[in-house]
Amino acid sequence: MMLSIENLNAYYGQAHVLKDVSINVNKGEVVVMLGPNGHGKSTLLKSLCGMVDKKQGKISYKDQDIIKFSSEKIVNLGITYIAENRELFPYMSVMENLKLGAYSKNARKYEKENLEKVFTLFPRLAQRKKQYASTMSGGEAKMLAIARGLMSNADFLAIDEPALGLQPNLRLEVARIIKEINNQGKTILVVEQNIPQITDLADKLYVLEEGHITFEGNKDDALSNDHLKEIFLGM
């Protein structure tokens, strides 16, 4: 098992956001996290990536407990967070953003080949190397965010709402890319509920409500659960 989170509790200030959350992700899987907004999905990903200070529990990745690790250490271990609102470097070019994506030690060695990979995956970015991130359209920025994540040479990607606020055609693009990445052997934990195509990829689904995991299972189980069916899968 690649990642297993056990009884994770996380807090924002006073608010107790995650309550005894436990999930498992196996190598090469795509795991989709569902749930209403503001119920802790992003917090889960952030705590996994060492970006939440107040938390207890156990996060074991490749058999070591990383809950106390700093974010840079975690990135170096090969877990990368791709933020819902991109978090790019607005006054840097696409190229610089990508280069910084490969900041962590284990990524540096592979910077060149990862660049090639990324550009084949996102030909659009290859054409816009010199452009400032702040001047890009929402879609392109999203692509850049994902691309920057890939530059970190991570084998575990935690992707937060990749299709949020994109037009339908771009959403399909995102789905395609995620599939592609997964085929390249990356393990993916993604928070996304607007794209059936992604849910289709899912080896496993979790539902997070009010900080609790309220459902765990594959797509068929989910479909057989009417409650989920209508709310999250929109079918």
Added chain:
Amino acid sequence: MQAKSMIKILAVIYGIIGILPIFVSDSSIMMRILTMILIWSVVASCWDLIMGYAGIFSFGQVAFYVIGAYSSAILSVSLNVPPVVAVLMAGIITAIIGVLVGLPCLKLAGPYIALVTFAFQLALEPFLKGPLGKAIGSGGSRGIISVPPIEIFGISFSSSNLVPFFYLTLIMTLVCSVIIVVILKSHWGTAFLALKDSEDFAASLGVSAFKYKLLVFGVTSFITGLFGALYVHYVGILSTRMLSMEVFTVLLIMIVVGGIGQYPGVVLGAVVTVTMNELLRPMGIYRLLIMGGMVVIIVLLLPDGVTGLFKKLSFFRSAGKREQVQ
């Protein structure tokens, strides 16, 4: 904090200060300290209202204090306006200037407000010393060295008869403190808190950030100017050195000690700071050394100043009680 408990605490503090003269009226140094405590407590409170509640990152407070002082001094010296009137006019002038300063900068993000207001304070000294200042009667770098005392019904309130002046100040202090409490507890107060949490949220409540900030800026400038004026008629002497960094720092120390956004903590802060300042005087330059170190330590260990400390204590107390109950 509830309005009631605010009033209660203020009543206690000012009550004690108010009766002290009965014991110490013969020692003028004591009277002076008490008077300065009152003046600073109000000026600091205004700053706390701006920074701590309205969340305006303003560095202009000292400037407004000095503007009040100069307006009143110039009015009463060059234009022979009776001081009582001059003081009020000074308040109004300061309020107007406050609003004028507020207009451009209150739309800005925090640090930028700091920039503009601080730049304003910096510009004030060369202005008052320069030809323009001299033209309006600032006396240039020599300052104004004979400002007449306030006189009401033939009683003159000046540094030569301290007790009356003290009570005059006390009355004004009480009035202004009430105003401040009212502001804090009025619709405005809640609006400020909303603004502090998040401007968007406040906007969604239909609170116009700008309008309220401008209002509070105006009111605090008025009060500050009023006390600046009061002070200048008290010392009878005035120069641009009043704009020194030390005044700025000491005011800030009061807020730090009292706890920012913890009204009426800042009043307590003023009491403690002024007293310490006097107690440490015999130590010469080490006084400021200690003050400086104190700020660093308090900010690090007591982010909410003495008020925070009290809260903690009372929390533990009540916690203790609860245990006993069980």
Added chain:
Amino acid sequence: MLIEILDVIISGLLNGSVYALMAIGLALVYGVTKAFNFAYGSFYTMGGYFAWVFLVPLNLPGGYYTVFLTAIPFLFVVGFFLEKLLVAPLRKRSDWQMKAMMLTLGLSLFLDIGYIAMFGPRLKSLPDIVEGTLDIGPLVFMKQDLVIFILSISGLLCFAWILNNTRVGMAVQAVAQNPIGAQIVGIPKDRVFAATFAISTIMVGIGGILLSQKNFVNPQASTGIMIKAWVITAFGGMGSIKGSLYAALIIGMLEAFVGYYLGMIHIDIAVLTLLLITLAFRPQGLMGRE
């Protein structure tokens, strides 16, 4: 006549170059850590006293070489740990910017008076870094000024180069532009904060050494320097390195010309009027970003 104008321009340039060195450190700290460092000027004085202790009482061999070689690491350590110990702990709070401002203000008071307590109130003068003057036709330069000019400009250039061409420099910029983004790509944010604080301490400290050997080590200097640097950064745009560089040169020139044509007494008011007008129309300063 022409010569005089040249003279004025030169003294403008000389001032400007030094101001740049002063201001850019402050701009950097604000840009990256978003912290208002009121104690900035006190590190200027610290530099001066550091040099004085080495050159006068200890009178170490190697003169200014030793001083610079030792001052840089010394100032780095001082800056780094001050950030770690005093500023970093505040960051958890929502109103930490205000707290940081208050804390550094207290710190500056502490340091400045500390200098007086340690070294006494009198000015200390340092040996000249170079003696004599250099005549180019009708123009005369103090070699001192030239050294200061060259050192501060080259210092700035190498700083700019580091910022734009090294991994560390990019990391610093990344944190400045988007701390969370930086965290995502695995940049050790907190260490960068401390490092920038340290770098700025070095810049202002070295500036302190350079200027103190021309003028004096003066325990009172810090407020003036803080305000000057602060005015320049505000004018150039908080956190904008380029902006501060231009601002420094503009203000240096302005001072020289106002001093020459209107008289020294009008310099301050001129500078501050310029600042206020600029801020009124462009609150983010010349090149600042909203």
Added chain:
Amino acid sequence: MKKIGLMSLIVATLMVMGSWAIAADTIKVGCAFSLTGDYAGSGDNYFKGVEMAVEELNAAGGLLGKQLEIVMFDNQDFAPEVVMQGADYLMDQKKVAVVVAGWAGAGADVRAYGKYDVPAFLDDGSQASVDVYKEDPEKYRNAYFMTPVAAAQGSSVFNVLQALPYDYPNKKVVLINTDDAWGGEIGAVMAKRFKEIGWEVALHEIVPYGTNEWGPILTKVRRIKPAVIHFEIAASQEPITFVRQFLKRPTNTIISLGWSITPLEVVGTLGKKADGVMGDMPAGMPVPQAPTVEAQAWLDKYKKRYKHDLGVGSFVTYTSFMAWAEAAKASGDAYDFKAVNKHLKTVAYKGLMGDISWGENNTLHPQPGAPMTHYQVQNGELVTLFTDPAVTPYKDNKFIKPRWIK
């Protein structure tokens, strides 16, 4: 209510402070000098004078059988408010018997100390101060200026510049002074005097304190090529930077630094570089050779005690303090201020160099006991060329033509 507890604690502390006030088996001596800030240098000079006097008296068994105890107050940079605090602190809270406040801010000091009867020696006879004094000489009778009025000072400098054995290449003068009372008045009177004898005041520049970049002014100076520059800034770094930058490309000009020559740093820092620079001290002591045996003895003692040349301000504070001590002795009680003031006003004190007495408006007009002293820097130390009253050459010291004058 915890707060009540703390409040009463504060009250208690306040009370304690009040009670400190009276505690006298020593005679308290108030020193209100600038210990921090730009004028700290002059403050140091003044203080050493008082310190020596006190040590001397205490060694001789004190004054009226009581030891003297110095109480310090930091006048910082003479913000009127601060000066006011100082007066109240020393005279009201500390109950000192005398205050020596060096240079203490144009008029504010007279007001502050005038509220009390404690004799106060102030080193600032600027017209501003004297005007305040004149408002109510009775009330302010306890304020003694340790200088003549600025105007007298300025004229004296002018006379000396005219008396120099040196032919000026032209009749152009440049005046540089600060925008405070003292500097302003000196500048004004010298401008007047020079115009009277048909000189041209080619440049009269007013500069703020803290000016260290003289480029713009020197550029003008180099065009004007004046015969004289008089520079009156009562602090130490401005004159040093000015001289340094002037010497970078000097013109054939006599440099007169006025009072600014007196802070030790100036000659100390410039050393031989400053040779030829002129300057003056109101109520100073001629150096290196003192005029009288006593004075010479005192001078040697001073140098031995402090291991540096005479900080010129020290002499006047020493003398004034001794004058007070004698007055106190004469009146039998240091705290009988009426008597002490009366004595000070009426009976001259025999100082190291002769009688001194406070004249019109309590200023220390030029007199043999406290002459206005005019120096030139020679071999990196101050050498007295003239003393005023009656601008008279001092001993056989000769004016040396500055080396930069071709």
